[in-house]
Amino acid sequence: MRMTAAVAGMVLLVAACGGGEETPAADPAMTPAVVAPAMGATHDVQMVLEGSAYLYVPAALTIKTGDVVVFHNTSGGPHNVQFYLDSIPAGAQAILAASMPNQMSPLAGELLVDPTATYTISFAGAPAGDYHFMCLPHLAMNMTGKITVTP
DSSP states (O other), rough: OOOHHHHHHHHHHHHHHHHSOOOOOOGGGSSSSOOOOOOOOEEEEEEEEEEEEEEEESSSSEETTTTTEEEOOSOOBBOOOOOTSSSSSSTHHHHHHHOSSSSSSSBBBBOOOOOHHHEEEEOOOOOOOEEEEEOGGGGGGEEEEEEEEEO
């Protein structure tokens, strides 16, 4: 019973301290500005099964350094995106690796099983050149593509 009275007293004390004076608004001149990182355009690539063909749509895409590519598992999955280590520009491997979460192996994105799943890769800081990629589960069916990055 004493414990209940003590808890009730604490609740009243906290409630009484919570109201009353308003906190003055912050002076905008004293608040540091938050600068959002510069982002480029976002491009969509569908991963599909059309008839008996497994495809990236589009299979060839030209983007700028700093753009983002979102791969969509549309049909015929599971799909992934895996870059060929020997078919990307010099210096690109570390940049791609940092931008590709949940890799199955170097530069191999996770398998997308859910038909609405997406996998996003940022090309921020990526060197210009061609980036050849494949879908590992459907490589035998020639599911390949290329992203050309321009400055």
